[in-house]
């Protein structure tokens with residue numbers, strides 16, 4: 001019954017959206033700050049659909065994203081709010097339709113939120129995070145069980161009966177979104193549906209081997225050396241509590257010529273150690289201390305990210321920030337590990 005209601009809502013939303021898209025519109029697509037593969041992949045995938053339908057489309061991200069995503073088709077159609085505030089404000093105030101992709105609370109788009117709030121555009125959210133703020137959009141596609149927003153964009157295209165518009169550009173972008181948010185199709189969120197969608201994307205022209213290579217096997221030597229340094233020198237293990245921390249200071253990042261995106265995935269190495277259920281990566285970036293929290297099984301990290309680090313995310317993958325120094329943040333995390341001791345030692 002629940003599934004039936006869910007599908008009905010999907011169909012109703014998709015029909016409503018299809019009507020909105022039946023005449024040319026000025027459209028803005030935005031996504032969360034520190035955009036990752038799913039944020040950019042889903043935004044660009046949607047852009048390539050909307051352009052074919054004759055709309056004027058601009059993607060505005062709160063800030064810049066990793067270079068390993070810059071090869072994606074349509075990358076030049078993206079501007080950052082941080083670097084183009086005046087233009088972004090103008091485009092947003094003129095937009096008739098705004099898509100909010102891969103986030104569920106306006107706090108995720110930083111200062112751009114003020115501009116979004118005062119816009120009169122119809123807003124459409126497509127997202128897979130917990131507890132969406134239903135006040136911020138008029139049409140809400142929310143599926144917290146979906147592996148990625150990119151998969152949801154595919155499902156929305158399907159529900160609007162528009163799969164005939166799928167092309168290589170859409171396929172490559174959505175493939176990247178699904179691949180990066182599922183850890184290359186290995187997380188529990190990966191379903192038979194995910195693999196069906198991927199098959200459709202490959203049919204539509206996504207070159208899977210090329211995409212994996214461009215995203216994962218195209219690092220600078222210094223990035224791989226930074227990874228080696230983290231694993232050799234910066235890994236703190238708490239085997240009695242099944243936890244591990246990796247941390248990096250600004251000085252260390254500079255030493256390895258850090259570029260945005262270079263530390264993506266590092267936290268997963270800590271989680272790959274036998275027995276480790278809770279892994280924390282801490283790094284000093286842009287004058288702030290950022291945390292990435294990962295877990296296995298039913299140890300939930302989004303509550304911890306929210307309670308202690310003004311953040312949030314998914315059950316097994318969350319993030320947040322710390323007001324403290326790197327060293328003090330490590331101490332705080334150690335306290336948290338201790339506090340969750342019994343939960344971390346539960347066998348499951």
Ligand code: 5GP
Pocket residue numbers: 036108129291292293310311312313314317318319320321
């Ligand atoms: P990452 O560790 O890769 O930066 O983020 C993992 C996940 O945590 C993201 O997909 C996002 O859902 C969530 N996340 C990361 N940083 C923040 C944050 O500052 N606030 C909130 N609410 N969620 C975050």
Ligand code: MN
Pocket residue numbers: 038039102128148149181
């Ligand atoms: Mn996502």
